[in-house]
Amino acid sequence: MSSFETTYIKFGCQKVDFTSLLDAISKLDEKLLREVNNRVVTTLNGIQKRSSENKIAKIRNKYSTGSRIIFKHKDRFISGTIKTINRRTISLVDCSDGGRWRIGPSSIIGAE
Numbered sequence: 001m002s003s004f005e006t007t008y009i010k011f012g013c014q015k016v017d018f019t020s021l022l023d024a025i026s027k028l029d030e031k032l033l034r035e036v037n038n039r040v041v042t043t044l045n046g047i048q049k050r051s052s053e054n055k056i057a058k059i060r061n062k063y064s065t066g067s068r069i070i071f072k073h074k075d076r077f078i079s080g081t082i083k084t085i086n087r088r089t090i091s092l093v094d095c096s097d098g099g100r101w102r103i104g105p106s107s108i109i110g111a112e
Contacts, residue, residue, distance in 0.1 A: 007019075009021065052087075052088055052105075053087075055104075055105040055106065056085065056086075056087065056088065056105055058105070059085060059090060059105045059108065060085055063082055063085070063108075063111070064082070064085075065082055065083065065084065065085070066081060066082065067081070067082045067111065068080070068081055068082075068111065068112035069081075069082060069090075069092070069108050069109075069110065069111055069112060070108070070109045070110055070111070070112050071092075071101070071103050071107040071108050071109055072107060072109055073101075073103075073107070076097075077109065078095055078096050078097050078101070079095065079096045079112045080092030080093065080094060080095035080096065080101055081093050081094045081095075083100075086102075088104070089102045089103060089104060089105075090102070090103055090104075090105065090108070
């Protein structure tokens with residue numbers, strides 16, 4: 001027995017049994033499978049992009065250019081000054097390790 005048998009997915013007003021969906025997918029020919037794959041990849045990329053944009057928006061609301069922040073790299077905590085907040089990364093200067101960094105929003109621990 002599959003653990004998906006009682007799981008339902010809502011499509012608009014319809015509920016679809018997940019197992020039935022998987023069975024239907026397994027019966028598709030290569031051309032249709034590629035179309036389904038392209039749609040799934042496009043959807044996942046959109047979700048990931050929105051998530052990244054939301055994280056950067058939260059950073060923009062909390063910090064600004066010139067703010068001092070602390071971030072974690074491997075097992076070290078490093079502080080730096082925000083130079084720019086880009087679409088996906090934050091550029092830092094005057095870092096405590098003497099370097100310049102470009103980090104993702106999830107690396108930020110907090111303000112210094």
